[in-house]
Amino acid sequence: MKRFFGNLNFTVGFILSAVVVVVAAISLIWTPYDGNKMNPRERLQGPTWSHPLGTDQYGRDTLSRVMTGAVNSIIVGLVTVAIGLTIGVLLGLASAYYGKLVDESIMRLSDLLFGFPAVLTAILITSILGASMINAMLAIGIFYIPVFARLTRAVAMTVWEREFIAAARASGISEWSITWRHVVPNILSPLLIQGTIQFAVAILAEAGLSYLGLGTQPPTASWGRMLNEAQTFMSMSSWMAIFPGVAIAWAVLGFNLLGDGLRDTLDPRMVRVR
């Protein structure tokens, strides 16, 4: 533990992201107001004692909505990383293990995916499946598959080349059992680092999609959508455009720093994959 908290990136990142998680957890039990309750008489207010972050165009309390927005962002981060991680690791292992044609086709497929402009593809996917939080997560998660696949493949290949694997092979242990016992433990920390960083990227990506109206649907609070609405009412109440953006930057900064901190302490040689 000391090793981690000696690192500035990790410490700051940990504090920032912990705040996000704690706020999200609190919002599940309590928010100052019902964030979906409309109140025509109190709309488009700046910060006051009763509404510390002001209200939106329907008179809903911005603080409550920013709080519940955190839950939304955390779910998006977790699910997208889970999609990328499970499929990506399997593909990466298969790629490294079978080599040749399997490797070649998996890698070309991931090239293909990288060839598509990411935002555009996400828009197309949500157009086909319909705009919803789940489909937005799918659209983001798909782009994570090659990221994790490449990472896993690279790490797995170097592990296989090492001598203890040769020794294990010589003693007749099956290939899959080698994979599970030796390869998987070795890729855990790079995956943890990459996962944390992709978690942050997912929050940004979901905010962008929701800004375009393709992500989380109303009345569920989403930081990106709140910014979209804020732009419309910019000339009447500038406050609406401030706090959701601060929340996004805060959360992304937190998880980015956390990822960097993990890398500094766990694996100083690793470089970012894409």
Place this chain on the structure above:
Amino acid sequence: MVRYLIKKLITLFLLLFLVSITVFSVLFVLPGDPAQIMLGINATPETLANLRAELGLDKPFFIQYLNWITNLLTGKGSQSINYKMPVYDLIVSRLAVTGPLALMAMFFAVILSLPFGIYAARHQNQPGDVMVMFFTQLGLATPEFWLGILLMLLLSVQFGWFSAGGFPGWSADFSGSVKSLILPAFALGVIRASILTRLTRSSMLEVLREDYVRTAWAKGLKERTVVYVHALRNALIPVLTIMGLQLGQLLAGAIIIENVYYLPGLGRLVFNAIGQRDLPVVRDVVLFMAAAVVMVNFIVDLTYAYIDPRIQIK
């Protein structure tokens, strides 16, 4: 080298072919009938069928795909359903906005990142370096559309220095057009500058450790010459590569910021075309964007191969 080039070229075309098939199939299953969208909710079934026939939408999948590819390869191109003009012309006119926007964004990114990156490398682990690194982290965490909104809020709504979005057109108002690109380009540039600053810094640090720099030191040249002439030249190679990649992505990825500022660029063209089911436009623009990204990657690969011949063997 030639064999490597040919091999790479084949992969390139294969990739573009796959992209075209994927795009076409994806658009084929997209719910929403272009004819219905054109005619609106009061159209009769008969008119709809007539228009569908006119647009060639009643043909089977394979024929439609072949038509599209043949038209592309023979240079005939396709026609936008919505704008009633060749998609090629549309792309050119929209590139006249997105291209300069991307270049301006890269300009901002470079003039911000090089000085800060070099400064940070020269003062590694000193307070100045930590400050620079903190700001790059902040830049990486800020959604570019939010930065765009904030700039608009401050400089357009509060001070009225810039117009709040829109684009007058190059021929109508040249200086106004440049002005309308400044804020979005700055928002895009700042975010990219964060990445480039970090890269410049680490690349500089690496080069500064190398032998020839130490030799230069030993020869007694002035420190400035060492850093700027020798080290910088070498440190810039990876930075340039990433800049190339970023430029390619900007041509394709400025969709959100173009929406924030209501710029008639390539991204908004395709975003609206998806909404209006102007499929010929979507297909061609997506293919164009994919080609841009793939081509840039290809050029980057070639440059690497040129610099480091070992890559070819691998």
Place this chain on the structure above:
Amino acid sequence: MKKLFFITLVLALIFPLHLAFAETPVSGGSLVVCQPAEPPGLNPTANTAAAIDRVVYSNIYEGLIKVNSGGEFVPGLATKWDVSSDGKGYTFRLRKGVSFHNGEPFNAQVAKWNIERAMAEGTVNPHPEFFRGIAKIETPDNDTLILTLKEVDALFIAHMAEGDAVMLPMKGYENAASEPIGTGPFKFVKWIRGDRVEMVRNEKYWNPKLPYLDKVTFKFIGDASAQVAALKAGDIDVIGYILAPELASQMAKDSRFKVFAGTTTAEVIMSTNNKAKPFDNKLVRQAMACAIDRQAVIELVMFGYGTPIGSHWSPSTPYYVDMTEKFPHNPKKAKQLLAQAGYPNGFEASIKLPAIYSYSKRAGEVIADQLGHVGIKLEIEIVEWGYWLDRIFKQKDYQLTMIGHSEAWDIGIYANPNYYFQYDSQEFRDAYAKALKAPNEAQKAKWFGRCQEIIAEDAVNGFLFSASGLPAMKAEVMNWWENYPTIALDCTEVWIKK
């Protein structure tokens, strides 16, 4: 807010009239009109998109009959028309010496060709049914057109005044969508895609006094704040259609500008699938009608700029009957009706909102909140326009949605059980048929009124409000239409005060 709205309305009604009488129009100048949506093509006879009519109707193209700013049917290319005593024969006297912008003459032959084209097999006219009631077209001479209908059609003149019935030249019609050629007061110059359409004064216009303007440019700016910024900066002179309501009150306070809170032909409704459970139950629909607070909807969605409606009929269309008191806002009664229908604890349903219309997204959110108070929990799904047309409009795969029906005289959609409301009522069909065949004004008023009443009583849809056109312009712009009784931004008589 309501007071402000009222003052604006009064000002809007009195001010320009007063000025128009006090001053004589001057010629010259150019006008830049902004509208949010860029039209898909410029041919109103091949597409119903309202954005097309707003650019070209009465500006570039004209029909036999026009609609003026007061909603009356006035001579266009026909100077007068007579109806035969059986109500089936229409004799149009055509204007002499009119030519298209490309020099082709306009005459009875051209008119006949246009009508035949619209009703032919393989037509791309979105409303061939407007013309298919015509049994016989006669052209005794160059300036006379006699149309004989199969049956009496009370809406025939209204339909002939629509954009679908404008006259195109026989030679220059092929490129009508990209290079329109008409007989109107303005000639098309160019269309810069994604930006603007330019047109200049037609020197040979049949009315030598008109138009006053030398040049009109239609500029397409989608974002409301950008529109207002452009108006303030002087880049545009008029925001032609739907100034964002949230910005309207600010603009109205500024003496450099004026805002009109007039009416339009559009009705914003919560469309309901009358065959989907539980909405097939009339009591449920009536309960929802009681749960809706129209004033609050208008306030939250349109910032007060709108008129509540109780049926599918705009207050600006003749024969309007106020049905808003049929089901006034009454949550208690809503709960009773729900209990009576067998849903004492309410139910859950989904509402799909088209992404392109901000008013329908906002109205959907507000309605979801209001229905929530009586126990009806709505799940909101925002869908693309293409998806909406395909899944909701065509396949009727929905429970509730929110949309504005912009055409006037469109109550006939309730007579079609296959329309996306899936409303099936013999009583309504009979009333509508009687209205169409009504021989005189009193009968028309009676039966069109009855039509409005039946669908209000059945609470077919959630009838919310008629949106205001909310045009905003520089104070110098004169004679701009205050109400929009048809879908048009007619610049023929607009002039600029020096």
